[in-house]
Structure formats: structure tokens, C-alpha cells
Amino acid sequence: MTGTIDGAEVTDTGAFAINSVVVGSCSGITGSGTFVLQIETTEGVKTVAGRFDIFSGALPGEVDLTGDLVGTVSLVSADGDCINAPISVAAGRLDVHIGT
Numbered sequence: 001m002t003g004t005i006d007g008a009e010v011t012d013t014g015a016f017a018i019n020s021v022v023v024g025s026c027s028g029i030t031g032s033g034t035f036v037l038q039i040e041t042t043e044g045v046k047t048v049a050g051r052f053d054i055f056s057g058a059l060p061g062e063v064d065l066t067g068d069l070v071g072t073v074s075l076v077s078a079d080g081d082c083i084n085a086p087i088s089v090a091a092g093r094l095d096v097h098i099g100t
Helices: none
Strands: 008-025 028-041 044-056 062-067 069-077 090-098
Touching (some): 062 090
Antiparallel strands (some): 008 028, 044 062, 069 090
């Protein structure tokens, strides 16, 4: 992680927790959530918390986040493909920045 929090330079990795409620199907997804980030800086451990909304992205398997957490989540199904079988388990890779 890189950047600053309240003017303090980030110096190490941190802990990141996300909690979300999502309703979705193969044709779309919506939801909202909260997050907390605790990270080492030049001024000690800083905590940033916020809220975000979840929407279907422009590409299949992509979810957009807006609010205090902005970016995309790329989803990969663990058990279905929406054509031959429904998806009930998926993993995601976040490509986001904190905008608080």
C-alpha cells in the first residue's frame, strides 16, 4: 500500500476488513457495505473507515464500488458459469482506492 493518511506517509502493510450485503444474479448485482483499514504510518497506526455502494460493472464478472471505497472488483466463480449452472460461490480481486 502507498499514499498518505492525514499527511502521514504509509510505511507498511495493514489490516483491512470489509462487510457487505449483496443481492445479485447472473444479470446484475447491487448492494452496500462498510470497511475499516488500519495501517502503519510515519505517525503510528492510523484507522480509516467508510461506506460504499456496489453495482454491476461494465464488463461481465466485474463489480463497481462507489462511495468512500472506489474502484472495481473482478469476480471469478468457483462453481458455475451462469449458462450451464448457477453461481453460488465466487472470489473477488479488489482494485480500489479509499476516497475519504
